[in-house]
Amino acid sequence: MSLTPLILFLLFLSPSTSSIISKPNCESKCGNITVPYPFGIGLNSGCSISSWFDVNCNSSFDPPKAFISGSNIEIVDMSNNELRVKNWVAAACFDRFGNKINPLQLVWINLGPSPFTFSDKNKFTVIGCHEMALITGSMGRNYTGGCISICSSSQDLIDGDCSGVGCCQTVIPKGLKNFNASLVPLSNHTAIWSFDPCAYAFLGDSSSYRFSISDLNDPAFRNRTIENVPVVLDWAVGEENCKGARDSTDFACLDNTDCIDSDDIAGYRCLCQKGYEGNPYLSPGCTDIDECGSNPCHEHGICKNLQGTFNCSCKKGYSGDGSKNGRGCIKKSVFPVAKFSLGISFGLLTLAIGMIVLIFGVKKRKLLKLREKFFVQNGGLLLTQQLSSNESSMKSTKIFTAEELEKATNNYAEDRILGKGGYGTVYKGILHDHQVVAVKKSKVMDQTQIEQFINEVIILTQINHRNVVKLLGCCLEAEVPLLVYEFVSNNTLFHHIHNSGGMPWFSWDSRLRIAAEAAGALSYLHSSAGMPIIHRDVKSPNILLDEYYTAKIADFGASRLVPINQTMVSTLVQGTLGYLDPEYFHTGQLTEKSDVYSFGVVLAELMTTRKPLSTTKNDQEKSLATFFVVAMKEDRLFQILDPRVLKEGSMKQIQDVAKLVKRCVKMNSENRPTMKEVAMELEGLRKLSKHPWTEQQLEEEGVPLISEQSDLYAVPMSSDFSTNEYSAHHSLDSRMILPINTPR
Incomplete structure (x- = not known):
């Protein structure tokens, strides 16, 4: 479709309906549209400033319609600087x-x-x-x-x-x-x-x-x-800008107007100055607006109209500037002293309130800046970056406020402490919805620990297993970072091994079940997680027991993610002496078999109730792993076992678990089983029927293995480990971190 070249025009709408709109003897309305000068109705009628601004009013329509001169383009609206067409x-x-x-x-x-x-x-x-x-x-x-x-x-x-x-x-x-x-x-x-x-x-x-x-x-x-x-x-009108047009004889802008340059074509437009109204293109130009007719002053003020503006003053007996939006007009008081005193009082009160608001505002800003500083200092940016790459982790990890956790722990009261360790304290917390949680609060946090803290959060957000302690969220706006975990109510496996041997529930079957659950969780970390995870600090203090004595693996601060295409990573040596893999200690090469070694020590701990490292024994008995292997080699296994294990376990179960311990603590990691194999073997042993063998062996050998007078539950205890520690959700006990040379 082709259209005839168009000529378009614009309406200038005057603020006053009484202003002159069109030239004398020229129509100003076409149907529903008002046509002001410089536009004019009629072709070549002389009613417009030039033929470009002629408007063709077609009265064959009802109501009549306005069209651009020489075209069929219908005008639908006009405003002060633009034209709207169909x-x-x-x-x-x-x-x-x-x-x-x-x-x-x-x-x-x-x-x-x-x-x-x-x-x-x-x-x-x-x-x-x-x-x-x-x-x-x-x-x-x-x-x-x-x-x-x-x-x-x-x-x-x-x-x-x-x-x-x-x-x-x-x-x-x-x-x-x-x-x-x-x-x-x-x-x-x-x-x-x-x-x-x-x-x-x-x-x-x-x-x-x-x-x-x-x-x-x-x-x-x-x-x-x-x-x-x-x-x-x-x-725009004219063919020059305002500067050039003012010197010409046909300059269109009349008195009390401003000339505005067009910013897209040659020419300009005229506008009435502030305080004036009318058609800036028609004589006498823009005229003064009588603002006083609309009462712009205070109700007790007097309005005086001026050229282009107005002035307000107050009536007799009142003081002020007379304006509506300023001080207005206030009746003069006959008691100036009382008024002055009242003003001073209100002023001082306002000043005091202002100072209090200012002080609280400054304190609040300082607190916000301090929390922002702590957020960055505690690795908040790194954590946000890591979590943003995993949408599900962001949804499942709640960010707690410092006030929320202070209230939950009764401001970290002494009676809420669940346990203390080298790096901090774990508190029992009760959230506003009555959910019981464990809050881990570090003692100090330096730059070397930030990566460990972030590492623990990132790893726990990717784990979903019934035998792994669940991370509920964290708080980074406190001086030290805080982690919030599910509350596990029945202390650590370490505590029960060395303090609850006589409890009825701590039977051989329960020990096997706990070992199988812990092994299953570690197998999940090694084999079934999105990216393999090496715990790096497997030990009985990091295995918690809930109200049903179900095992839950905790403390992932030292854990490492292993890329799918790798079987080992080189790291600074980190772990707990007694549980630490000797091969990893000497080479710095961390593999999944390092967790297998540490778990083997935990199995030996369950069977013997001896601690993994003792400073009171001779060199051969300091390490539980070494002591256990030597005892098996010298056929002294049944002499080092917990009497309750001897009483309740079947010979096959005890011998098979002992052999499993021996395989797990092999010096060469290649000779150790995988965690999956350990878990499967323990599950198989749990299903074996119990066959008490003590009486049978007594009859066959004629020598009792356990004297009738012996205390079946008396096990030698060493004092080098604190039995009341609670490392449920963090690394609270001492670890050993050594620098290493380039790994072999």
């Missing part, structure tokens, strides 16, 4: 077989050498699925742009969203005087015909159109858009 819409419709129905795929509009340009308030819009629309301009500004709208189903669409799915919009530059818009469907619509039989492209006022999903299947969309989404045009 729109044109390119459309392409298809039937269900993909055939085009009355396509109108091209729109061309040319403003020619007129003083009008397309405003950048317009946006070029394409509606439909699998559609491309192009717009080019070659006058005023060289410009080429376009938009593509893609969607495969109605489920992709969002009301009000015009970013490329069902609807696409792009801006145009200032100064554009013509454009050519074309619509290029990218498909024949057969696949999407049910909800999108047509495509549309148009330029129009961006504030007048909001995308709706129903537009895609609305037969009246094109006509409705033409009627309701106008095209906005800018304009």
Whole structure:
């Protein structure tokens, strides 16, 4: 479709309805539209500033319609610096077989050498699925742009969203005087015909159109858009800017006006100065506004009109500036001393309140800055970066506030302490929803420990196993970082081995079950987690027991993630003496078999109730692992076992577990079983029927293994480990960290 070159015009709306609108003997209304000078109704009627600003009023319509001179472009609205005209819409419709129905795929509009340009308030819009629309301009500004709208189903669409799915919009530059818009469907619509039989492209006022999903299947969309989404045009008078035009005889701006340069084409516009009204293009120009008629002053004020402004003062007996928004007018007091005193009192009170608010504000800001400092200092940025890469971890990890945890632990009261260690303290906490938790609070936190702390959080967020202590969240805005775990109520396995041997529940079967549960959890870490995890500090103080005496692995501060394609990692040696893998200690090469060695020591601990390291024994008995292997080699196994184990366990179970311990603590890691093999073997041993063998052996050998007078539950105890420590959720006991040379 081609259109005759357009000439566009703009209305200047005066603030006052009594102002002169048009030249003498010229009409000012065309139907519902007011046409002010410099525009004028009639072709070559002399009612406009130039023929460019002529308006053709067609009275064959009811009511009459205004058109741009010499064209069929209908004017729909005028404002003080722009003109709005009826729109044109390119459309392409298809039937269900993909055939085009009355396509109108091209729109061309040319403003020619007129003083009008397309405003950048317009946006070029394409509606439909699998559609491309192009717009080019070659006058005023060289410009080429376009938009593509893609969607495969109605489920992709969002009301009000015009970013490329069902609807696409792009801006145009200032100064554009013509454009050519074309619509290029990218498909024949057969696949999407049910909800999108047509495509549309148009330029129009961006504030007048909001995308709706129903537009895609609305037969009246094109006509409705033409009627309701106008095209906005800018304009200017003259051919020079304000500086050059003021020196000419035909300068259009009259008295009390400001000249405004056009920023996209040659020319200018005239506006009434502040405090004046009227038509700036018609004599006598802009006239003073009598502001006092609208009572702009205080109710007890007096208004005096001035040229371009007004002045307020107060009536007799009142003081102030007389304005509504200023001090207003206050009745003068007959008791100035009392008034002065009252003012001083209110002033001092206001000052005091202000000082208190200021002090609290400063303290609050200092507290916020301090918490921000602690957040960064405690590795908050690193933790946020790590968690952001795993959306599920972010959802499952709660960030607690410092106040929340202070309240939960009764401000970290002494009676809430569950255990203490080298790095800090664990407190029992009760949250606002009555959930009982364990809060780990480090004593100090230096830069060398931040990575260990972040490591523990990241690893625990990736673990979901019934025999692993669950991390509930953390707090980084305190002086030292805080970790919040599920509360495990029945202390550590270390505590029960060395303090609860006589308890009825701590039977051989219970020990086997606890060992199997712990082994299963470690096997999960090694084999079934998203990325293999080496615990690196397996020991009985890090195995907790809940209310049902179910085992739960804790303390992942030293743990390491192992890339899928690696079997070992080189690290600083870290662990607890007595449980530490000798091969890892000497080489610095950490493997899954290092956890196997430490777990073997825990098994030996369960069978003998001896501590893993003793300073009161001779060299051969200092290490429980060495002592256990030597005892088996010298056929003294039954002499070192806990009497209760001898009484309750079957010979096969005890011998098989002992052999498993021996395999686990092999010096060469390649000769040790995997954690999965250990877990499977322990589960198998649990299922064996119990066959008491003590009496049978007594009959066969004639020598009792346990004297009737002996105390079956009396086990030698050493005093080098604290039996009341609670390392339920953190590394509280001493670890050994040694620098190493380049690993072999």
